[in-house]
Amino acid sequence: MGYSSGCHTTFHHHYHLVWAPKYRFKVLHGEVRLRVREIIRQVCAEMGVTIVHGVLSRDHVHMFVEIPPHVxxxxxxxxxxxxSSRKIQQEFEHIRKRYWGQRFWQRGYFSTTSGNITDDTILRYLDKHGHKNGFSPAP
Incomplete structure (x- = not known):
């Protein structure tokens, strides 16, 4: 996986994201699963987010995505x-009855970044080059 570029940027922002339906109910199957996948793909296309890989389990969503810097x-x-919450509840009556409070997903989500180098590598690089360019670390 290489770098992506925009008008004024070159970036490699990959994120692993996970979120689940409220109460971790196993409702992501059949037509609901297909519709959630379609809605998330539409949102990605609108926002310029690239799906590297994604998995819809019965009780949670896993995505590995590349998100541009402006998003x-x-x-x-x-x-x-x-x-996806709004559309799923509008289109599927059994979901609307189960999630009567208009909240399909649990609050929050899990996110972590992915990269080719470690924090130690970055700190060593900054230590090595920081003094030469006149920007030294705080005492």
Missing amino acids: SVSDFVRRAKGR
């Missing part, structure tokens, strides 16, 4: 969860 992770997840 925050929280904005992407908020829009994906919000739109």
Whole structure:
């Protein structure tokens, strides 16, 4: 996986995201599963997010995505969860009855980044190059 570029940026922002339906109910199967997948793909296309890999389990969503710098992770997840929750409850009566409070997804999500180098490598690089460029670490 290489770098991506925009008009003024080159980036490699990969995130592993996980979120689950409320109460971890196993409702992501059949037509609901297909519709959630379709809605999340639409949100990704609108926001310029690339899906590297994704898995819809019966009780949670796993995504490995590349998010451009102008889109925050929280904005992407908020829009994906919000739109899918609203549309799923509108289209599937059995979901609407089970989640009567209009909240399909649990609050929050898990997010971690992926990269080719470790924090130690970055710190060693900054220590090595920081003094030469006139930007030294705080005492």
